[in-house]
Structures are given as structure tokens and as C-alpha cells.
Amino acid sequence: MLTDIAIAQACEKQHIREVASTAGIEEKYLEQYGNYKAKVDYGLLRDRADRPDGKLILVTAITPTPAGEGKTTTTIGLADGLKKIGKNVMVALREPSLGPVFGIKGGAAGGGYAQVVPMEDINLHFTGDFHAIGAANNLLAAMIDNHIHQGNALRIDARRITWKRAVDMNDRALRDIVVSLGGKANGFPRQDGFDITVASEIMAILCLASDITDLKARLARIIIGYNLDDEPVTAGDLHAQGAMAALLKDALKPNLVQTLEHTPAFVHGGPFANIAHGCNSVTATRMALKTGDYVVTEAGFGADLGAEKFLDIKCRMAGLTPSAVVIVATVRALKMHGGLAKNQLKNEDLAALEKGLPNLLQHVENITQVYGLPAVVAINRFPDDTEAELALVEEKCRALGVNVVLSEVWMKGGEGGKALAEEVVRLCETPSEFRFCYEDELSLKEKIEAVAKRIYHADGVDFLAPAVKELDKLESLGYGRLPVCMAKTQYSFSDDAAKLGAPRNFRITVRQVRISAGAGFVVVLTGDIMTMPGLPKKPAAENIDVDENGVITGLF
Numbered sequence: 392m393l394t395d396i397a398i399a400q401a402c403e404k405q406h407i408r409e410v411a412s413t414a415g416i417e418e419k420y421l422e423q424y425g426n427y428k429a430k431v432d433y434g435l436l437r438d439r440a441d442r443p444d445g446k447l448i449l450v451t452a453i454t455p456t457p458a459g460e461g462k463t464t465t466t467i468g469l470a471d472g473l474k475k476i477g478k479n480v481m482v483a484l485r486e487p488s489l490g491p492v493f494g495i496k497g498g499a500a501g502g503g504y505a506q507v508v509p510m511e512d513i514n515l516h517f518t519g520d521f522h523a524i525g526a527a528n529n530l531l532a533a534m535i536d537n538h539i540h541q542g543n544a545l546r547i548d549a550r551r552i553t554w555k556r557a558v559d560m561n562d563r564a565l566r567d568i569v570v571s572l573g574g575k576a577n578g579f580p581r582q583d584g585f586d587i588t589v590a591s592e593i594m595a596i597l598c599l600a601s602d603i604t605d606l607k608a609r610l611a612r613i614i615i616g617y618n619l620d621d622e623p624v625t626a627g628d629l630h631a632q633g634a635m636a637a638l639l640k641d642a643l644k645p646n647l648v649q650t651l652e653h654t655p656a657f658v659h660g661g662p663f664a665n666i667a668h669g670c671n672s673v674t675a676t677r678m679a680l681k682t683g684d685y686v687v688t689e690a691g692f693g694a695d696l697g698a699e700k701f702l703d704i705k706c707r708m709a710g711l712t713p714s715a716v717v718i719v720a721t722v723r724a725l726k727m728h729g730g731l732a733k734n735q736l737k738n739e740d741l742a743a744l745e746k747g748l749p750n751l752l753q754h755v756e757n758i759t760q761v762y763g764l765p766a767v768v769a770i771n772r773f774p775d776d777t778e779a780e781l782a783l784v785e786e787k788c789r790a791l792g793v794n795v796v797l798s799e800v801w802m803k804g805g806e807g808g809k810a811l812a813e814e815v816v817r818l819c820e821t822p823s824e825f826r827f828c829y830e831d832e833l834s835l836k837e838k839i840e841a842v843a844k845r846i847y848h849a850d851g852v853d854f855l856a857p858a859v860k861e862l863d864k865l866e867s868l869g870y871g872r873l874p875v876c877m878a879k880t881q882y883s884f885s886d887d888a889a890k891l892g893a894p895r896n897f898r899i900t901v902r903q904v905r906i907s908a909g910a911g912f913v914v915v916l917t918g919d920i921m922t923m924p925g926l927p928k929k930p931a932a933e934n935i936d937v938d939e940n941g942v943i944t945g946l947f
Contacts, residue, residue, distance in 0.1 A: 395502045395947040399510035402651045411647060414481060414655035414682045422644065424518050427509050430644040431657075433602060436678055444680040445481070446714040446819045450689045450769075451698035451758075453751050454891070455881055457733055458723040461502065461771040461801060465719045465808075466689040468505035468800020469769075469815065471652045472808025473685050478816070481683030482507070482656035485671045485691065486521065486646070487514045488589045488663070490561040490924055493932035498946050499661075503801030505808070507648050507656045511943045520597075521559045521588050521661070523642040527610075527635040528557040528593045532583075534631050535615055536571060540578040547624055549581045552616035553905065555922075559588035563925030590666045590922040595876075595910035597639060598660035598672040599708055606643055607636040613909040623868065626909070645675035652805050655682070664691025665881040666922050668700040668912070673709045685819070692881040694718060694754040695846050702762055703828050703842075704874045704912055712825050715818035716758045716766040717811070719798070720751050722776045722784065728892045737775040744780055748787050749893035753848065753884065755793050761845050763826050765818040769798040769811050831872045835862050835904075838875045839915055843899040847884045852899045858915075861904040865913060876912040878920045886918030 487499035565585035571578035611627030660672035669691035690697030729747030799807030935945035
């Protein structure tokens with residue numbers, strides 16, 4: 392069986408000008424990066440302001456397991472399926488982070504015969520967006536320390552600097568560090584640390600900014616710490632926003648690529664959904680809506696993370712309304728949620744499946760009942776799935792009024808996504824009343840409790856003393872109307888990764904709160920979640936190589 396990368400390398404790609412032409416994007420908007428990648432100038436949005444938006448379709452998933460779910464693969468295959476049934480469709484995906492690529496998760500360009508290409512470029516440096524974000528982030532960090540070294544006119548309290556440096560790599564050694572050692576010429580020593588680039592507020596700002604002017608205004612609002620009078624200090628106070636925006640001006644432009652079946656795809660922005668808001672850029676989504684009649688997008692990890700933030704943060708800020716939601720699941724993963732060991736997943740086990748099904752059903756109920764959106768369950772089929780197992784999933788979902796469709800896009804590409812595409816088109820014509828999980832007027836604590844109780848089904852929230860102090864401070868500074876961005880393990884509805892399925896009788900612990908004033912939300916850290924991951928015992932990097940002809944192997 393061919394690997395993902397072998398399938399991608401065997402694909403006969405169209406020139407990016409042809410792909411753009413398919414999407415109705417004129418060459419004057421293109422900035423080519425070779426033959427198969429291009430950035431699209433944001434002037435396209437201004438020129439198409441009067442064109443009606445297409446239908447927005449969100450692809451999300453059950454709580455992830457080591458058995459795999461295939462959310463990105465399904466997103467791409469669904470788009471190819473929509474194209475197969477004659478629809479004008481665009482894909483809007485996130486860019487992969489180098490951290491997971493070299494860590495444990497691997498790439499994020501889809502799989503099998505449902506991929507975006509050039510796969511190697513997308514999974515590695517691509518068009519340099521992440522490097523630009525890291526540079527802008529670290530420019531601000533450098534300007535903070537330089538300001539203190541040069542006399543500290545803003546009276547920044549070096550003990551209360553909240554801005555961290557960033558690098559797009561899993562590196563646990565950088566979580567907590569000391570900078571400016573080596574004497575007076577090197578500045579004032581202080582404790583510091585790194586976040587992974589995808590968790591940087593700069594990433595969130597780039598993904599939520601509507602244009603270059605909005606980008607610059609958001610950068611200026613970043614709070615980097617507090618002064619000796621306990622007042623917030625911003626990037627605008629340091630006059631850093633102009634230079635940061637200059638570094639980001641090209642990164643703000645969405646990247647255009649193609650699927651294996653030449654469906655146009657925007658791949659842009661890449662925040663993690665467990666520690667950030669987990670969606671591709673507003674600019675790319677809006678551009679896709681102005682070029683396609685149907686736009687298929689995804690949100691990271693399970694629906695309790697990516698979909699919740701897509702709906703409560705991105706849709707709230709950008710004024711977007713999804714027409715349908717696809718919830719991806721596998722029988723294998725549901726059996727793991729039911730307690731079956733990974734080496735037993737090939738065996739039919741209806742008892743384990745029934746025990747694990749509540750995880751899927753809770754995600755379905757959240758989408759349909761909390762958010763009021765029409766949904767379909769896409770079962771990413773594996774060869775070992777039995778008819779009895781598939782029938783059980785269908786029976787339980789139909790009881791909630793939701794259809795189940797088999798997705799075979801990994802093996803068959805768009806042909807294997809036609810049935811799902813037909814159901815999605817039907818759902819897009821279904822009347823719905825989209826609503827948020829919480830309203831702006833609630834306090835920050837009440838918003839956190841709403842997500843914990845309504846989405847996670849927790850009994851309540853325990854706020855540790857530092858979190859209570861920061862929440863009170865943020866309310867007093869006027870940030871109480873912002874949405875909350877929950878940072879939580881992706882492996883459970885709870886904040887304990889060991890609690891699989893749909894746990895009950897648990898509470899969420901909030902240990903720390905951070906303001907992302909530029910992004911426009913409050914980050915809430917729960918459990919033991921970290922904003923700088925580490926590499927596993929055997930990182931994927933050990934299997935990646937390149938030969939004398941520049942051909943890369945090991946990227947799946």
C-alpha cells in the first residue's frame with residue numbers, strides 16, 4: 392500500500408494559475424511561490440464585496456484517540472465529493488505546525504487519496520507564514536527587553552512581563568528559562584519562556600484580523616505586561632505595531648493550493664485548538680466564501696475544542712453563520728472510548744462500541760441542541776468495521792435525528808465522498824437557528840462555566856486563587872465582554888486526559904488566565920495543559936529523510 396507522501400508525489404498537479412482560474416481568481420491577484428503555490432492578495436475581498444457568500448460547512452470530530460479520526464482527510468474528500476456532484480466548491484484549511492510534524496501527530500495535509508498538495512511544502516516551510524509570525528512575536532520580545540535596558544521610560548515591572556518568545560517546534564527545555572545573563576551589557580536578568588508559535592497571540596491575531604489596518608490595530612492592543620503602578624503596558628506603548636505589521640503583511644495573504652483532484656484550497660493560519668482557537672484565518676474563509684458556492688472548512692481536535700471556538704469566537708467576531716456541520720468519527724476510535732485496547736480494535740466488539748458511543752452522541756447534541764445547527768455524522772470507514780458495528784452507530788445517531796454517512800475518501804478520494812456531499816447539500820437547505828453557547832453580557836466566570844457545563848457536561852468549575860485574581864482584574868480593566876478561549880486537553884471532555892468517552896461527575900479546574908487583548912479573547916488554562924509541547928520518546932523526526940535528489944520521505 393502506498394504511503395500518503397508517495398500518493399502525493401505521484402499526483403500530476405495543475406499549475407497554480409489553472410487552479411486559480413477554476414476558482415475564478417484572476418492572475419492579477421496571484422503572488423506565485425513556484426508553480427504550485429500562490430498567495431492571493433486581499434484586494435480580492437474588496438473587489439468582490441458585493442458577491443453573495445457561499446454556504447459554509449464546518450467539519451469537526453469526536454474526541455481524538457490514537458486510533459485516528461481523519462478530520463482533515465474528510466474535509467478534503469468532502470470538497471472533492473462536492474466537486475464530483477457538480478458544485479462550485481472551495482476548501483479552507485489550517486497550516487500544519489512543525490511541532491506535530493516532527494513530534495507525534497505527523498503532517499496535516501490529509502491522507503490517502505484526499506490530500507492537499509504539494510504535501511511536503513505544506514507540512515514544512517510552505518510560504519513562510521509561521522516564520523513571519525515567530526519573527527514578529529520575537530521582535531516584540533526583543534523590544535521589551537531593550538526598552539528596559541535603555542532606561543525603562545514606561546516603568547515596566549520586569550517581574551510582571553507576560554509576553555513570551557515563540558518557536559514553531561516542540562521543545563520542553565524552553566518552557567521556563569532565564570534571559571539576559573552574562574553581565575550589564577546583556578540587559579536585566581529575568582525569568583522568561585517560549586510558547587510554540589501556533590499558541591502565540593500573533594497567530595491568533597493574524598487568523599482573526601479582517602485586513603491590514605485591523606491587523607495593525609490588534610497588534611497595538613497586545614498587553615505585554617504591567618508597569619510598577621499595576622497598569623497594563625501594550626505593544627502600542629512600545630511603538631512596535633508598525634514593524635510587526637511589516638513583517639506580517641505577506642503572511643496575512645491566504646495561500647492557494649489544490650487537492651489531489653485539483654479542487655482549489657486555501658491553507659492559511661494554524662492555531663492549535665487545545666491551546667488557541669484552532670481555526671484557519673478569517674481572511675481565507677471570507678475569500679473562499681466569495682469564490683465558492685460551498686466552502687468546506689475544519690476546526691482542530693474534537694468539537695468540544697475546535698468547533699466550540701470556531702462558533703463562539705471566530706463566527707462571533709467575523710459574523711459568520713455555518714450552514715451545516717460534519718462530525719467525523721471512526722468505529723475504531725469509538726471502541727477505544729469504550730475501553731478497548733488499541734491492539735484489539737480489529738475485532739468486532741459491540742459492547743465496547745456501545746460504551747464509547749456516548750462520546751459521539753454528546754458532540755452531536757452539542758452541535759444540534761446548544762448551537763442549533765444541522766449536522767451529519769461521517770464515519771471514516773476502515774476495512775475491519777463490521778456491518779453490525781456500523782448499524783449500531785447509525786441506530787444511535789438516528790435517535791437524535793442525525794443521519795450517518797459512510798466516508799471512503801481515504802481510499803477513493805472524491806468518489807468516496809459523494810454520498811456525504813449529497814447529505815451536506817441537503818443539510819445546507821435545512822432551516823436552522825444558529826446561536827452561541829454564551830452571550831457577551833455574561834461575566835468571564837459565567838462564560839467559562841457555560842462552556843464547562845453545556846459543552847463538557849462538567850458539574851462546575853473550580854477557580855484557583857491566581858485565576859480568580861486575574862479574572863477580577865480583567866473585568867475591572869473592561870475586558871469582561873470578551874469571549875473565552877479554553878485551553879484544555881484534547882483527549883477528554885474533562886481536563887483529565889484519562890477520562891475517555893463522555894465522563895460525568897467531574898469538575899474543571901482553572902489554574903491560570905491570560906488576556907489576549909489583540910486577538911480579542913481571554914485564554915483560560917485548565918488542568919495541566921501547556922503552551923509549549925514536548926517531543927515524544929520516539930519523535931516522527933527520526934523517520935524523516937531527504938535523498939540526493941531532494942525527495943523527502945517519512946512525512947507519512
